[in-house]
Amino acid sequence: MEKLDAVIIATDLYKEAPGAGIRDQARLSVQGHPATMEFMLHYFQTGRDPGKATEKLSKERQQRNPLPLNGPYLHQYLQRRGYNTQVIPFFSLQKKRLLELLEKQPRSVVISTTFFPFAPQIEAVAAFVKENARDAILIAGGIQIWKSYRTRNLLEKGSIAPDIQESIFRDHYLLDLTRPSFLDILVVSDQGEYTLAQLLQRIRQGGDYHNMNNIAYFDKGKWNLNPVKAEPNDFMDELMDWEQLPPDFTNEEIPVHAGTGCPFRCAFCDFCMLRPVRRKPIESLIQEIRSIPPVDGVRQVFFTDDNLFFSIRHLREFCRKILKAELTLKWRAFVRVDTVTEETAELLARSGCMECILGVESGDAEMLVRMNKSTSPETALAAVTHLNKVGINTQSTLLVGFPGETEQSIQNTINLLNAYPTDGPGIHAYYPFFFLVTPLASVASLESRSRYKLKGYLDQWSHYTMCSKEAMNAVLKICDSTKMELSPIYHGERVVNWLSAEKQKRVIFLRNKINRLQRRIIPEEPEEPLWKELEGIFSSVEWE
Numbered sequence: 131m132e133k134l135d136a137v138i139i140a141t142d143l144y145k146e147a148p149g150a151g152i153r154d155q156a157r158l159s160v161q162g163h164p165a166t167m168e169f170m171l172h173y174f175q176t177g178r179d180p181g182k183a184t185e186k187l188s189k190e191r192q193q194r195n196p197l198p199l200n201g202p203y204l205h206q207y208l209q210r211r212g213y214n215t216q217v218i219p220f221f222s223l224q225k226k227r228l229l230e231l232l233e234k235q236p237r238s239v240v241i242s243t244t245f246f247p248f249a250p251q252i253e254a255v256a257a258f259v260k261e262n263a264r265d266a267i268l269i270a271g272g273i274q275i276w277k278s279y280r281t282r283n284l285l286e287k288g289s290i291a292p293d294i295q296e297s298i299f300r301d302h303y304l305l306d307l308t309r310p311s312f313l314d315i316l317v318v319s320d321q322g323e324y325t326l327a328q329l330l331q332r333i334r335q336g337g338d339y340h341n342m343n344n345i346a347y348f349d350k351g352k353w354n355l356n357p358v359k360a361e362p363n364d365f366m367d368e369l370m371d372w373e374q375l376p377p378d379f380t381n382e383e384i385p386v387h388a389g390t391g392c393p394f395r396c397a398f399c400d401f402c403m404l405r406p407v408r409r410k411p412i413e414s415l416i417q418e419i420r421s422i423p424p425v426d427g428v429r430q431v432f433f434t435d436d437n438l439f440f441s442i443r444h445l446r447e448f449c450r451k452i453l454k455a456e457l458t459l460k461w462r463a464f465v466r467v468d469t470v471t472e473e474t475a476e477l478l479a480r481s482g483c484m485e486c487i488l489g490v491e492s493g494d495a496e497m498l499v500r501m502n503k504s505t506s507p508e509t510a511l512a513a514v515t516h517l518n519k520v521g522i523n524t525q526s527t528l529l530v531g532f533p534g535e536t537e538q539s540i541q542n543t544i545n546l547l548n549a550y551p552t553d554g555p556g557i558h559a560y561y562p563f564f565f566l567v568t569p570l571a572s573v574a575s576l577e578s579r580s581r582y583k584l585k586g587y588l589d590q591w592s593h594y595t596m597c598s599k600e601a602m603n604a605v606l607k608i609c610d611s612t613k614m615e616l617s618p619i620y621h622g623e624r625v626v627n628w629l630s631a632e633k634q635k636r637v638i639f640l641r642n643k644i645n646r647l648q649r650r651i652i653p654e655e656p657e658e659p660l661w662k663e664l665e666g667i668f669s670s671v672e673w674e
Contacts, residue, residue, distance in 0.1 A: 168623070270313050391404075441469065470516055496539070515550075524557075528543060
């Protein structure tokens, strides 16, 4: 049997951003389990047995966790170049499979850090691998390593505040070059796949890789960082061919990436400057989508770009070409509110768009200016209204606690949410994120820290109008003050196809009402009639 060149670990189970405990207070739960649509279906169909419901749901989730793109992409990229690779999509879920592959003594194990935001998480995975495959060379690359390198650049320029350097050193690589690691090599590039392929070739041949560009290697107690240069590869030409991948990669919603980079410069974002703006031709995207095997006659796609469209013109061109291609496609994506008009909402719906994730961020016009969002509350409300009219669901992301946030700006955000339409065919949810201080965001620059009197790092901070504890309370206030027809995000929940939109909206209302009754923030009334109504909704669903 041909020896494995690499086992690729793509990600681990999603862990919600800081503040999950606060948001959980606003979500209904049953004996500690979030009352998602799917959980409640099993809960009521097992006679209100939360244990059996959780067991059924866990089995289903293991079979169809949302697939991360980085694993299949690297797997296909390397196989096209003659390397023998296997993918572990989720580290925690597939440890048994990983151990089986490690017993085959692969030459290397590659950890893609796209969804591992901090070094300690990566080290925990690397420690497990090293314990079970001591001879394998451990390689890490991807966004977290590239962020670490860019953070190192800022540190060398003296652009990181001294009071947060210790924490930043803990969470990043390449800042303390003497810190021990279970990793052997870091691929340091905004892309990295070309360097990885060259590295695997040298490892296969037993050659020396220590002089390669775009790597750091740990030797004699320290990291040695080689020159970092642009790679001679073109992401635009590397199209996924989903038909050539194992069936278990294509039985759920498929992630598709339309390009890299973002032309906008939101002050809180630490991604927008990481990569140049590159976009695949729409014809190439259509070719890639055609390769996705339909499930029940439909291709389900999630476009993973931070902004799928940069302009109304781009949106029109995309939707018209998708329509012309007749792809039997249902899709969702991150969409800017200023690209949604009455006309473009209709185009989106006709092209198969089912949900738009909207970066609303705030209902306060001055806050949006400070964030450099280049949008307005009125534009956001118009976008949701147009999408609601044509039956496209929305998720509105909110950023709570950015410098300048006050009780009035929080109230303005609540007012915006409460102006959302709820009587049409669309289902609308919202997700209040905490402001996080990250070193690569422009708001974390020394100039901005001085201007806003900003101190601290990640979710522990203060500035001239608010502190992180007050922001946590503000998140709960938003959830508790928003009308009950809107749903706070329940992680892992999507709009389902086995309940009508009207019934799902009724479930959302009942969940919110029971939660607020339990927490005594609305006038007391009996809960059981509400649970009975929920039971009637879910007991009528036929489920195999």
